[in-house]
Amino acid sequence: MKKMRFLSLAMAAAMSLSLLAGCGGGTAKQPESSSPAGSASAAFKLGGTGPLTGGAAIYGNAAKNGAQIAVDEINAAGGAIQFELKYEDDTHDAEKAVNAYNALKDWGMQISLGSVTSKPCEATSSETFADRIFALTPSASSTAVLEGKDNMYQMCFVDPNQGSASAQYIFDKKLGTKIGIIYKNDDVYSMGITDTFKSKAAELGLEVVSEGAFADGNDTDFSVQLNEAKSAGADLIFLPMYYTPASLILSQAKAMNYAPKFFGVDGMDGILTLEGFDTSLAEGVMLLTPFNADSTDEKTQNFVKTYQDKFGEIPNQFAADAYDCVYAYAAALEKAGCTPDMSAQDICEKLVETFPTYDGHEGVTLDGLTGEGMTWDQTGAVSKAPKGMVIENGGYVGMD
Structure with missing residues (x-):
């Protein structure tokens, strides 16, 4: 070959x-x-x-x-x-x-x-x-x-592969028992991954306890989505999005003393280089990516x-x-x-x-x-x- x-x-x-x-x-x-x-x-x-x-x-x-x-x-x-x-x-x-x-x-x-x-x-x-x-x-x-x-x-x-692979990985590694999802509902990337993640999670028996959506124009305050996940007992939050809104979610979760595990996809790769972001907030964040600069x-x-x-x-x-x-x-x-x-x-x-x-x-x-x-x-x-x-x-x- x-x-x-x-x-x-x-x-x-x-x-x-x-x-x-x-x-x-x-x-x-x-x-x-x-x-x-x-x-x-x-x-x-x-x-x-x-x-x-x-x-x-x-x-x-x-x-x-x-x-x-x-x-x-x-x-x-x-x-x-x-x-x-x-x-x-x-x-x-x-x-x-x-x-x-x-x-x-x-x-x-x-x-x-x-x-x-x-x-x-x-x-x-x-x-x-x-x-x-x-x-x-x-x-x-x-x-x-x-x-x-x-x-x-x-x-x-492709988006479906990322969603299903993420659900499978969380299941196989036993990373969470109650899953919250925060996604962007006016973005084909985020929606595509979310849909297949939910489908695969249901197939595997992963419990999705909260779903919080946002869109352009309301992508700076995630208190509602985070409080819903916290109230539902989510011990892992899936973030199918790019890293700018993800950085705000991590910061706001910290401010409200909510510390679930966070799991992202390839769009979050690069969060450590985001200007002005406190990288300590990303400690423990997990993601699937095809590339590791380290x-x-x-x-x-x-x-x-x-x-x-x-x-x-x-x-x-x-x-x-x-x-x-x-x-x-x-x-x-x-x-x-x-x-x-x-x-x-x-x-x-x-x-x-x-x-x-x-x-x-x-x-x-x-x-x-x-x-x-x-x-x-x-x-x-x-x-x-x-x-x-x-x-x-x-x-x-x-x-x-």
Whole structure:
């Protein structure tokens, strides 16, 4: 089975990259588009949209930065596959994401990283399907992103898998007997995970004793939801959300002397880097995530060091998933025999044929930062194992 083993590429490129790396604690400003040395026509044009400004910018910039590191490594290694990367800002808005996508199409995008967050990616995935541009999103996890689109793939877990896997993990590890849930009811990411969590919990016999919802505009005061969970005797609260509201929930629970266990999903990865957040409040928080920046394996350590040198912070799961996306593309393009002079449509049809693994057909297999032996089925969903993490002494510690 052909695997894209990128550690050797990273090591070969390390000396070149060290000359490019910044120093100190500031965040380096990166260009919107990065080309390999020489003619841009010798490179595949890779584009993506994400929230580079606004309240969700931490996710979009992480994905962009992770993808940039992979592009730099691959280009510096000097192989047949080279990339030119360009990201456009969608501010976590579906309409703006389509405008950003159209700008990338005008630029000549041949392959896409889709959009970083789910609602914008639902919109842009319809565009890539209609235009026959292959897309592999690092982190848009809604099932609607994939449905009915043979050329749309995900590096992250789909929402149903996260919900059911979280319930199974809580059950298997005996982490709680009475479960409270706090979720965002105007967000497809949070709702999708919540629905499958509840379904799996019922199947397993986990008792869900409270459900508290919130939406944009009432996402700063969680006293009602926390008091309901406390009154119902919840000893574990499931938080299927991103880490900004989660940080407020942890703070407010502490203020009311309520100390249940807290269990989150991949959107909470990065809470320790949230500006102004007291990280001691996250001690003991558990989550499922495919990436652990504190892992001691060489691939992760090299990535984290490069990321810190270039951008002045610890990478989160969004950065790692985007990094893996670029390497998956490199493997797929090589396996499919694609060249940069091909049209986006021709590349798309080659990748649709090459990428998935099914019925004896060997597709792309990737040993990446977020999983070993990752493969994709014909729906575009990735197969990889989540990792249970708990926050201890200001860092992630594996639970398995």
